Every structure is written in C-alpha cells, then in structure tokens.
Amino acid sequence: MKAFGITAALATALTAAALHGQARPAPQPAPAAANDTARRALPNTAALFDGLVREGKMPGIVGAFGAGDLPTAFVSAGKLSDDPGAAPAGPDSLWRIYSMTKPITGMAAMMLVEDGKIGLDDPLSKYFPSFAQMRVLTSPETSLDSVPAKTPITIRMLMTHSAGLGYSIIQKGPIAREYERLGLVPAALNPQVENAMRAARPKTLAAFAERVATVPLVYEPGSRWSYSIGLDVLGAVIEKASGMPFDRFLQTRMFDPLGMRSTYWTVPAGEVKRLATNYAFVGDQRSPIDPAATSVFLQPPSFPYGGAGLVSTARDYDRFLHMIQNGGELDAVRVMKSETVALATSNLLPPGLFFTDVNPSSGATAMGRMGYGAGGSVALEDGPNGRVKGTYGWGGAAGTIAWVNPQRRTRGTVMVQFFPAEKWGLRQSVPAALAKDAARLAR
Template identity: 65%
Template sequence: MKRTATMMMGTMAGAATLIATGAWAGQARRAPAPRTQTQARAAPLPVTQALFDGYVRDRKMPGIVAAFGRAGRPTIFVSAGRIADDSTVAAGPDTLWRIYSMTKPVTAMAAMILVEEGKLGLDQPVSDILPAFRNMRVLTDPANGLASRPAARPITIRHLMTHTAGLGYNIVTKGPLLREYERLGILPGAANALIEEQARRVRPTSLQAFAGRVATLPLIADPGTRWSYSIGLDVLGAVIERVSGMPYDRFLQARLFTPLRMDSTYFTVPAAEAGRLATNYAFIGANPLQPDATGTTRVVADPARTSVYLRPPSFPYGGAGLVSSARDYDRFLHMLQNGGALDGARVMRAETARLAMSNLLPAGVTFQGVGGGAGGTQGADTPMGYGAGGSVYLADKPGGPGKGTYGWGGAAGTIAYVDPVRRVRGTVMVNYFSSERWPLRQEIPAALARDLESVRP
C-alpha cells in the first residue's frame, strides 16, 4: 500500500486514531423503528439536553445521542441534531454510529465468557491456542531496525485483554516496525472507501491469517511489562474463533447480541438499515466559507450513503469493527451493571462480570491513560488500572467517576462507562475525528450530575 494512504489513515483521526470496520456474517433482527427526537427530549435531563442543543447550534457536531441509566430505573435517552449535515433525519436512540474502540470491551467480554466456561485461562499462553505465537521476540533497537532477542515470557490471554502483550498498533507504532506492519497489512481498520481500497491490497483476508502475520513480527516490549495500546483485542478475536469453534463474529452474535437483544449492532450495516447510519466527519484547518464556531471546518470523512461500513471488509476486527446504536450499547452496559444479566437473559455470571471490570494488569504495570485521538480514557490524576478491554478507576475522582468505574471510548468521539459507586451508566454517540476535538468527557458528566441531583430518590 502506498505510504500516502497510511499517512491519511493516521491524520484522518487526528495523528493517532483507531479506525476500523469489519464484517459480520450473522443476521441480526431488525431494530425497532427509531424513536423520534421529541420522544427523546421528554427525558428529565434538561441541563444535559441544553448542552446537547448547544453543541448542534454551535456547529460542533451535526447530531449527538446519549443513553443514561441508573440502577432500577428506565434508560433515559437524550438527543439533538441530525445524522448528517445534509440529512433531515433526526439523531435518536436507534441511529447507527461507528463505535471503533468501544468494540474492545465487547470482544473482551466474549473472551471472559470462555474463561468462565473453562475453555480459556487468563494466564494461559496464547500459543496454546495459536501455536505461531510460541517463540516471540522483542525489539532491541526499535528506532533503527528490527534486531530482536527472545521474549522473556509468553504472551497470555490477560496480556491481550489489557494491552500488555508487547504488540504494536499502526496508529501508535513508529519506525521500522510500523513499516513492517504496513508491508504485511497489519492494518485492522478502515476510515472510508478510498483508504479501504488501498489497505485491502496488502491486508490479510481472514482473522486467522491476520493473527499468523502478527506472530511473525517482533514485540515492542516483553509481555506483561508495559501498557501500550495495541492490536491485542484483534488477536483475541482469533483466539475466540479458534477456542469456540465458530467464527468470531458469529460467537458475538450467539453469546452476546442475540440474548441481549442488541438488534442494531453490526460489523457490516445491512443495506436495509443504511438510512439509520450517521455520517462521519473530520475537523481540518479553517475554511472561511464553512467554519464552525471556532473557525475550523467540519468535512465529510465517511459519508453514510457510500460508507465503508456498508461493505464487508477483510475480516471482523475485534479492536474496532462495530457499528452500534445508543440503545444497543446501553443494553451491553446494562448487562454489566446488572452483573452479567439483562431482562431474564444471563450471558455471564456476576463474579465473571466483576472480574472483567476489575484491574487485571500484571503486577507492576500501570495505566496512565491514552491520548492522541485514540478515543480511550485519557490520563488523569486519579489512579487507574485496566480490565477486560477497558480502563478501571482505582479511586473516586472528585466530581467525576467513582472507584471501580469501567469503560472505554472510540476514535470518533463515542464514550461508554459503568460507575458502580454512583450506580449509573452512560453511552454517548457522536461521529467525528478526532475524538478529543471537544471536551465531551468533562462537560457531559458535569451536566448529568446537575440533572441527577433533581431526580434522586
């Protein structure tokens, strides 16, 4: 693939973002008809609603939808705006959004189901399932070449889940190793049809082939010694596929999406549902003809009508492949908040859910947050750990998340969390690059806290 295409892949999301899509072989049940914006506005969260209305009025985004839930209460949806600048369709609970790295918690919970069933062990070597990972090596001079030495220990399932396997990522890795990732098509992502066309020329055409190529490359650090954002959850998808005996995407469908009635979660958006898909945008330098409130321009990165998500990609990406709705992802979080069950369907035991949302980092490894537009939890002065595919707060943050809050975000600005102390959960759906363009992570919780003061029992 041309070097310019890879550069586009990075800059489209703001220097280092996770851009991906995937193919889902299963057929989800059609979602209920989208609720109207009027219905969403009936939610008793006036401060949050006013904030969302302001985002749209100030042209910070075409539309936004959020789902908030408290234990024992119905989900509240708040929305504003439209699914695209050139659309008359209101954004709502069933609008489809690219959730990118919010795929990671889904993949990790699928693996935790296999851990619960005794088919996987957290500290089991990945090479037990994927033998190509048996003799991994570690770079000795990553800035100048691919010279390597034997790894001190094997990669484990825990390492894949927590980004401590020593694997790289085309969005953050640099130097000679990045060039090898590009040469071998270790590019588990897509931003739009143009970039996807070039990436497909070198990318593997199956999940197992992808994992096999990854295993041929040196690591950036010994497994279990360092947190580094990685393709670990993509490799974990290949593990799930091998252990479960069914394609990774079908396993998600059978064990999570169908029992949780997540009817609007796809690796590929069906043609019949394309009218619900939001357009994805990117912010670039100032354009005097169409500036937003700050003088920059919002341009189309992936138009809904020709989106790369309407076409099955090379293989389903466990790190960032899903499209979902606020309603659906709230159901996933609600299940976690309930300890593995929702509406009579249990997908995992309560102790498994608690373990998955606890700090699973290897001893001596810390998580300081991730930046660069990747969409995940950013650095903070509050101690954090890392669980199964998402960050975990290890202490209460004054005015912010409570101890034990688990969650992650996506490269296009989406946010998801479960706060066991305050007994709340939240999903925020937007689609623009970079994820850090606007301070939603700070402004929305503050507005929600003001609203919740007025509805406490």
C-alpha cells in the same frame, strides 16, 4: 477513555423524572414525548447537546443514560449529517463505534473463561504456537533490530494491552511501516483507504493472528500498558477456543440474547438511512470522510475486527452496558455469571502495572490510579470530574464514549461521529453536565 462516573444521585434524578416507557431491543423511533421527558430530567445535558449542534461543532449527538433498572433516558440533538434532509439523530441511529468494540470482545473472551475454554494466564502459544518464540525490538522508533522475548504473551496481556503488541495509530518509525506493509491494520476508514489496505491485509482472522506473530514486539510482554491490536488477536483466540467464527460467537452468545438487533459488522443496505456520516476536522472545519451513502461499513470487512469493527446504536450499546451493570443478566436472560462480570471489570493488568499511557489516538484520558479490565479501563479510586471508583469503560476513535459502574448501578453512552475523538472535550463536559443534573434533582 477516562473512566467516567455518574454520581449515585443520578438514580434519584431519573426516579424523580418519572421517565416513561421501557427501552426496547428492536429499532424504534424516539417518541417525542419520551425525549421531552428525558430533556426535562437532564436539562444541563440537553443544553450541552443543543449548544454543540447550534454552534456547528457536530451535526448530531445522542446520549443514553441509565441508573438501576429504570428506563434508559435518551437525549439527542441534531441530525446524522450536514446533508439537507438528513434524519434526526436518535436512539436507533447507527454509529461507527470503533474501539468501543474492544469491551465487547473482552466480555466475549470472559464468557469462554467462564466456560473453562480459555484461561486468563494461558500462554497465547497454546492457541497459536507461532507466538511461542517472540522477539522484542531494541529501539522501537528507529530500528527493527530485536532480541528474544523473556516472557510469554498470555491471554490476560492480550485483553489489557500489556502483551507488547503495537498499533499503527500509536507506533512510529520502522515498526509502524512494517505493520502497514503486512496489512496489520484491522480497521476501516473509508472506501478509498480500504481499497489499499484490503490488498495487504490477511483474509481471515486466523491468518491475521499468524502474521502478527511474525513481527517483533514493541515491548517485553507484561512490562507496560501500551495501546495495541491485542483485542483483534483475542478475537482469533475466541474463534479457535470456541470452535465458532468470531462474529457468529458474538451474535449467538451476546447480541441475540441481549436483543442487540442493530449492532453490525456490515450495515445492511436497507439500514443506510439510519447511519451517521463520519467527519474529520482540520482546525474547526469539518469535512465528510466517510459519507453514509457510500460508507465502507456497507461492505463486509476482511474479517471481523475485535478491536474496532462494529457499528451500533445508543440503544444497543446501552443494553450491553446494562447487562454488565446487572452482573451479566438483562430482561431475565443471563449471558454471564455475576462473578465473571466482576472479574472482567476489575483490574486485570499484570502485577505492578497501571493504565497511565494517555494518547489522543486511543481516545483515552487517565486521571489518578487507573487499572485495565477486559478491554476497558477501570477506575481504582474516586477522582475529579465525577470519576467514581469501580467505573469500567472505553471510547471510540470517532468520539463515542461508554461507561458503567456495576457497584453504583449507573451507565452512559454518547454517540457522535468525528475525528479526532477529543476535538470538543466530551469526555469532560458530558459527566460535568450529568453531575449538575443529578445534583439539581436530588435536592
């Protein structure tokens, strides 16, 4: 996604609005008074959301916007599906965040870097020896012919999409078919597609990593940025280096300490009423592709997908971003050192590489000089549409967006649910609306 930036004036805007009530880690309905106050503080943003719902572009949308340690401003419109009687969208509604799982996995790996259990420039073969002798395709879109790789894959390359690994949503031709044949598709769409993929997919995270090692790389490691399953393989490294199942590591080291009580790999049956339906657009017509009542996310995945496996809420993801904004601490609970967060949100790409490969399937928009950190893009300079140097973030395949700027101490999350992610240009329109709100209240 584009590295979003909310101007420093947003802090003034939220202060001037005198928002009341602290963000709570436990699921709570959004009080009408608090929602009204947030709407008065951010009228352009609220109007944008209302218009998107009124014009039938989506059933519902939620935004969570914060500056410093002021209470988070939650702005919402619409409901969780087109079904009659569907619940209103709100801070504690559940959304498939898909690739917004990647920054969470990246930060988890950085916790182990801090612990001394992982080195950024460790070879991947240190953890999975089968990656020691990789091969590289000679013509990625036409053949599976390959030659020996010249450079070993490192942990740094895994978390920055520069390892040479492919992605079924990006690659074409024989390598794409090979990924599908081997079940190297670590994501869930709906029960129908999942039934077919589950039969081919490895049953454990470690087995997934071992199978990835049998497939030729798309590019020479360290030679370019290319969206990939690198963060899924990184989940296997986290599991091995920590001695703890990947999902348990995240629960123990991140979700529980940060009070992220509604972030799930599998949505409990009792919480289905909070889950949004996912839609797919053909032209301007949308159809449900994964209805909440029968969602694939109500059943356990083959293994926890570090690149696209989580369901979360605007409130929970805001807490994750707030921790990053605060340099690793939230509500007097520290989960990472400030130095670790600073490193994770800096440009970690190998020397000479930049994030420039914009593909709609990645939900990415790059403008100007961009780097890549631990599972998310990093703005290396100020730019158009409110982009601010130092902003770290990423988006999800179903339209979700997240960004944080630790230097400006601002952050934002937008939750929607439809394919394709950039159908309505939210990555451009939301920052523009926020900038107008900040300028208005800063006068």
